[in-house]
Amino acid sequence: MELQKFSYDNRMTRNFAIATIVWGVVGLLAGLLIALQIFIPWMNFGLEFTTFGRTRPVHTNAVIFAFVGNAIFTAVYYSLQRLLKTRMYSELLGKIHFWGWQSIIVAAAVTLLAGFTTGKEYAELEWPIDIAITLVWVVFGWNMFGTILQRRTSHIYVSIWFYIATWVTVAVLHIFNSLAVPVSFLKSYTLYAGVQDALVQWWYGHNAVAFFLTTPFLGMMYYFVPKVSGRPVYSYKLSIVHFWSLIFLYIWAGPHHLLYSSLPDWLQALGTTFSVMLLAPSWGGMINGLLTLRGAWDKVRRDPVLKMFVVGITAYGMSTFEGPLLSFKTVNAISHFTDWTIGHVHIGALGWNGLLTFGMIYWLIPRLYNTKLYSTKLANVHFWIATLAIVFYAVPLYIGGITQALMWKQFTPDGFLMYPNFLETVAQLIPMYTIRAFGGFLYVAGFFILVFNVVKTIQAGSFLAEEEAQAPALEVLPDGKTSSESGHRFLERKPIRFLIIATIVILVGGIVEVIPTYLIKSNIPTITSVKPYTPLELQGRDIYVKEGCYNCHSQMIRPFRSETERYGEYSKAGESVYDHPFQFGSKRTGPDLAREGVKTGKIYKPNSWHYNHFIDPQKMNEASIMPAYPWLAKKEIDIQSTPGKIRAMKLLGVPYPDNYEQQAIADLKAQADSIAKDLATAGIQTDSNREIIALIAYMQRLGVDIMNKPEKK
Amino acid sequence: MHTNDEDQLNKQKEVHQEVDDATQIKYFGGDHEYDGIKELDNPLPPWLKYLFYVTIVISFSYLMLLFVFEDEDIVQKKEYRKEMMAAKAKTDIAVSEEATKTAAVAPLTEEQILAAGKVIYDKTCLVCHGKFGEGLVGPNFTDEYWIHGGKPEDLLKVINEGVIEKGMISYKSQLNKTQINNVIAYILSLQGTNPPNQKAPEGEKFVKN
Numbered sequence: 001m002e003l004q005k006f007s008y009d010n011r012m013t014r015n016f017a018i019a020t021i022v023w024g025v026v027g028l029l030a031g032l033l034i035a036l037q038i039f040i041p042w043m044n045f046g047l048e049f050t051t052f053g054r055t056r057p058v059h060t061n062a063v064i065f066a067f068v069g070n071a072i073f074t075a076v077y078y079s080l081q082r083l084l085k086t087r088m089y090s091e092l093l094g095k096i097h098f099w100g101w102q103s104i105i106v107a108a109a110v111t112l113l114a115g116f117t118t119g120k121e122y123a124e125l126e127w128p129i130d131i132a133i134t135l136v137w138v139v140f141g142w143n144m145f146g147t148i149l150q151r152r153t154s155h156i157y158v159s160i161w162f163y164i165a166t167w168v169t170v171a172v173l174h175i176f177n178s179l180a181v182p183v184s185f186l187k188s189y190t191l192y193a194g195v196q197d198a199l200v201q202w203w204y205g206h207n208a209v210a211f212f213l214t215t216p217f218l219g220m221m222y223y224f225v226p227k228v229s230g231r232p233v234y235s236y237k238l239s240i241v242h243f244w245s246l247i248f249l250y251i252w253a254g255p256h257h258l259l260y261s262s263l264p265d266w267l268q269a270l271g272t273t274f275s276v277m278l279l280a281p282s283w284g285g286m287i288n289g290l291l292t293l294r295g296a297w298d299k300v301r302r303d304p305v306l307k308m309f310v311v312g313i314t315a316y317g318m319s320t321f322e323g324p325l326l327s328f329k330t331v332n333a334i335s336h337f338t339d340w341t342i343g344h345v346h347i348g349a350l351g352w353n354g355l356l357t358f359g360m361i362y363w364l365i366p367r368l369y370n371t372k373l374y375s376t377k378l379a380n381v382h383f384w385i386a387t388l389a390i391v392f393y394a395v396p397l398y399i400g401g402i403t404q405a406l407m408w409k410q411f412t413p414d415g416f417l418m419y420p421n422f423l424e425t426v427a428q429l430i431p432m433y434t435i436r437a438f439g440g441f442l443y444v445a446g447f448f449i450l451v452f453n454v455v456k457t458i459q460a461g462s463f464l465a466e467e468e469a470q471a472p473a474l475e476v477l478p479d480g481k482t483s484s485e486s487g488h489r490f491l492e493r494k495p496i497r498f499l500i501i502a503t504i505v506i507l508v509g510g511i512v513e514v515i516p517t518y519l520i521k522s523n524i525p526t527i528t529s530v531k532p533y534t535p536l537e538l539q540g541r542d543i544y545v546k547e548g549c550y551n552c553h554s555q556m557i558r559p560f561r562s563e564t565e566r567y568g569e570y571s572k573a574g575e576s577v578y579d580h581p582f583q584f585g586s587k588r589t590g591p592d593l594a595r596e597g598v599k600t601g602k603i604y605k606p607n608s609w610h611y612n613h614f615i616d617p618q619k620m621n622e623a624s625i626m627p628a629y630p631w632l633a634k635k636e637i638d639i640q641s642t643p644g645k646i647r648a649m650k651l652l653g654v655p656y657p658d659n660y661e662q663q664a665i666a667d668l669k670a671q672a673d674s675i676a677k678d679l680a681t682a683g684i685q686t687d688s689n690r691e692i693i694a695l696i697a698y699m700q701r702l703g704v705d706i707m708n709k710p711e712k713k
Numbered sequence: 714m715h716t717n718d719e720d721q722l723n724k725q726k727e728v729h730q731e732v733d734d735a736t737q738i739k740y741f742g743g744d745h746e747y748d749g750i751k752e753l754d755n756p757l758p759p760w761l762k763y764l765f766y767v768t769i770v771i772s773f774s775y776l777m778l779l780f781v782f783e784d785e786d787i788v789q790k791k792e793y794r795k796e797m798m799a800a801k802a803k804t805d806i807a808v809s810e811e812a813t814k815t816a817a818v819a820p821l822t823e824e825q826i827l828a829a830g831k832v833i834y835d836k837t838c839l840v841c842h843g844k845f846g847e848g849l850v851g852p853n854f855t856d857e858y859w860i861h862g863g864k865p866e867d868l869l870k871v872i873n874e875g876v877i878e879k880g881m882i883s884y885k886s887q888l889n890k891t892q893i894n895n896v897i898a899y900i901l902s903l904q905g906t907n908p909p910n911q912k913a914p915e916g917e918k919f920v921k922n
Contacts, residue, residue, distance in 0.1 A: 153747060232733055232751035236742075276768045283761060421836040564793075601882070682850070
C-alpha cells in the first residue's frame with residue numbers, strides 16, 4: 001500500500017481558537033457585569049442598553065454561541081482532519097463558516113443590546129439572524145461531511161459520531177424553535193403560543209445544553225484526553241452504549257424545565273423520567289474520560305492541561321448527577337425559579353465547558369505555532385484560580401437559592417406567609433450575590449492569565465499553516481456488512497447511514513412530546529373568558545419582551561399553597577393561548593407577575609404605583625434591586641406598527657374580529673387616554689403616547705381574564 | 714522513496730500491539746487506531762449497567778403511578794388540593810389553640826405593640842405609604858388628614874376590605890387580627906412625626922378627641 005502525502009490546514013483551527021479567546025473575554029466580562037447588576041441596580045449606568053434584561057441574554061449568547069461555539073469549531077477543524085487523515089474539504093466553506101459565525105455574533109450583540117429579541121431564552125435572536133445561523137450551520141455541515149466523505153480511514157471515530165449528532169440535532173432544534181411570523185425587519189412573533197411555545201422552547205433550550213454544550217464537548221474529550229495523555233480510550237463498548245442512549249434520551253428531557261407549570265402532567269412525567277434515565281449514559285461519558293487516564297495519573301499531576309480535563313470531566317459528572325436530581329418534582333419545587341439553577345448550570349459551564357476549552361487551548365496553541373507553551377507555571381496558576389472560582393461562584397448560589405425557596409414557603413402557625421414581602425427574601429441573597437461576583441471575578445482573572453500566556457506563546461513561535469502528513473489511501477472494504485464485523489462497526493464506515501439513523505433517534509422524543517400537545521385538545525383546555533390582548537396591551541407586552549423583563553420575573557404561579565397565598569390562583573394552560581411568545585420565565589429575581597392585574601388579588605398595584613415604580617423602583621422601596629426605567633416615560637409607543645402586529649397575530653390564529661387592524665389604533669389611543677387620565681388623578685402628568693402607558697396597560701391585564709365570569713349569551 | 718514508505722508502514726505495524734502495557738487490557742479490534750488513539754476492549758462497568766437498569770425501573774414505575782394509578786402526589790391538581798386541605802386542618806387547630814391560650818398571656822405593653830406594628834408596616838405598608846408614613850402612592854399618615862376616617866375602626870375597615878379603586882388591596886388574607894391591630898396602633902402613632910418629603914394632605918381633617 002502506498003502512503004499518500006498531504007497536509008492539514010491549520011488556518012481555520014487557528015482562527016477559531018483566536019475567536020474562542022476573544023469572545024471568551026467578552027462573554028466572561030458580560031457575566032461579571034450582570035453578576036454585579038443583579039444586586040447593584042445602578043450598574044446599568046442609567047442606559048437602557050445595559051439593563052440586566054438586555055445584558056443577561058448578551059452574556060448567555062456570548063458564552064454559549066460565541067465562546068463555546070468557536071471552541072467546538074476549533075476542536076472539529078483540528079481533530080476531524082487528523083482523525084480522518086485528510087484535509088478539510090473546502091477552504092472557502094471554512095472561511096464562510098468562520099466569518100459568517102463571527103458576523104452573527106456581532107449582529108447578536110448589537111441587536112440584543114438594542115432590545116431586539118424574541119423573548120425566548122438562548123434563542124433571543126430575531127428572524128434575519130436566525131436565517132443566517134441556519135445558512136452558516138449548513139455550510140459547516142457541508143464542510144464537515146465533505147471532509148468525512150474524502151477520508152482515508154475506513155471507520156469514523158467516536159468523536160465524529162458526536163460531531164454528527166451535534167450537527168443534525170442543533171439544526172433541527174434551531175429551525176423548529178425559531179419558526180415565526182415576521183412583523184418587521186427585526187420583530188417577529190413565534191409560531192407557537194403559551195404552553196405549546198413553552199414546550200418547544202424548552203425542548204430547544206434543554207437540548208441546546210445537550211447538543212451544544214455536551215455532545216460536541218464529549219467529542220472533544222474523546223479526542224483530546226487520549227491524545228494529550230497518550231493513553232487508549234477506556235472502553236469502546238461503553239462509548240457505543242453511552243453515545244446512542246445519550247442522544248436518544250436527552251431529547252425527551254426538556255419538560256423538566258416546566259415542572260409544576262401548566263404543562264400537562266404526562267409531559268412533566270416524561271421530563272422527570274427521561275432525566276433520571278440520563279444519569280447512567282452521562283456518567284458513561286465521564287467514566288470513559290476519567291478511566292482513559294488510568295496509567296497516566298502521574299502525568300496528570302504534572303500537566304495542567306490534564307488537570308483541567310480531570311476537573312472539567314468531574315464537573316460534568318457532578319452536573320449530570322444534579323440534573324436528574326433537580327428533575328424530581330420534590331426537589332424542583334425548591335430549586336426552580338431560584339439561584340440554585342444558576343449555580344447548577346455554571347458547574348457545567350465554568351467546569352466542563354470552560355476547563356475543557358482552556359485545556360484544549362493550552363495544548364493546541366503551541367502545536368499550531370510550532371513552539372512550547374510560554375509558561376506551564378502560569379497555566380497551573382490558571383487551573384487553581386479557575387477551580388477556586390467555581391467554588392466561590394457556585395456555593396453561595398446553592399445556599400442562597402435554597403434559603404430563598406424555603407423563605408417563600410414558610411408559613412406562620414396561624415396560616416399566613418411568614419415573609420409576605422418578596423423583598424425580604426431578596427435581602428438574604430445580597431451577601432451571596434457579592435461572593436458569587438467575587439467568584440466570577442476570579443474566573444475572569446484566570447482567563448486573562450490564559451490570554452497573556454497565549455499571546456506570549458504566539459509571539460515566541462511561528463504559525464504552522466500547513467502541517468505535512470501522510471497516510472495510506474482509503475482501504476476498499478466490501479460494500480455490505482461482512483460476517484466478521486459487528487453491526488456497529490459496519491455503521492462506523494457508513495457515515496451517511498450513521499447520520500440518518502442518528503437523525504431518527506433524536507427525532508423520536510420531540511415527535512412524541514410535541515405533536516400530541518398540538519393535536520389533543522385536552523392538553524390545553526379552553527377557557528372561554530380568555531380574550532386576546534387589546535392593541536395597547538399588545539404593544540405593552542412587546543415592550544415587556546423587549547426590555548427582557550422575563551429574565552427576572554416569571555409569569556407562572558405553581559399550584560402550591562405558598563404561591564397561591566402569595567400571588568393568587570395558580571396559572572392554567574388555557575390562559576396563555578394568545579401569548580406569542582410565552583413568558584413563563586425561568587428565574588424569580590423579582591416576584592411573579594402572572595396575576596399582577598387582578599384587582600381583588602394579592603399583589604395588585606394602582607397605575608400610579610406602577611408609574612412611579614418604573615421610573616424609580618428604589619423610591620417605592622429602597623431595598624429593591626430592580627433598575628430604573630425612566631426612558632419608558634419619554635419614549636413614544638410605535639403606534640403605526642399596531643395594524644401590522646394585529647395582522648400577524650391573526651395569521652397566528654388569535655381571534656381578533658374581522659378588519660380589526662383598522663380599528664386597532666383608535667382603540668389603543670382610547671385606552672391610553674384613560675390610563676393617562678387615571679394617572680392625572682394621582683397627580684402624574686404624562687402624555688398618553690408613552691411606552692410606560694402601554695406597559696402599565698399590560699401589567700393591569702395580567703392574569704385578569706379567568707377572574708372574569710364568562711359572558712352569558 | 715518507495716522503499717522508505719514501505720519501511721515506515723512496516724514499522725507502524727510493528728508498533729501495533731494487542732495488549733495495553735499499563736493495564737494489561739486488550740485493545741479493541743487489534744490494530745484499529747485513529748490519529749494514534751486506540752480503544753480498549755473493556756466491558757461496561759457492571760455498576761454503571763445496573764445503575765442504568767435501576768433508573769429505567771424507577772422511571773417506568775413513576776410513569777405507572779401517573780398513568781395507571783393517578784397517584785395524588787404526581788397528578789398536580791390532586792396534589793394541590795391535598796396540600797390545601799392539610800394546611801387548612803393545621804391552621805384551624807393552631808388558631809383554636811391560640812384562642813384558648815391568649816387569655817393566659819399577659820397583654821403586650823404599648824411599646825411592644827408599636828414595635829410589632831412597625832415590623833408589619835415595614836413589610837407591608839411601606840411600599841406605598843413611604844418609609845416613615847410620609848405618603849408615596851398612598852396617602853400621608855403623619856398629617857391630620859384622612860380620606861376614609863382616622864378612627865381605629867376606619868383603618869380596620871380599609872385594611873380588611875381595601876380601597877380597590879385607589880390600589881389599596883384587602884389584607885384580610887395576609888395579616889391576622891393581632892397583626893392588624895398592632896399595625897393600626899403603629900400607623901396612628903405616626904401622626905405629627907413630621908418626616909421629610911411629605912405628601913400633601915388628602916381627605917378631611919380628623920382630630921383625635
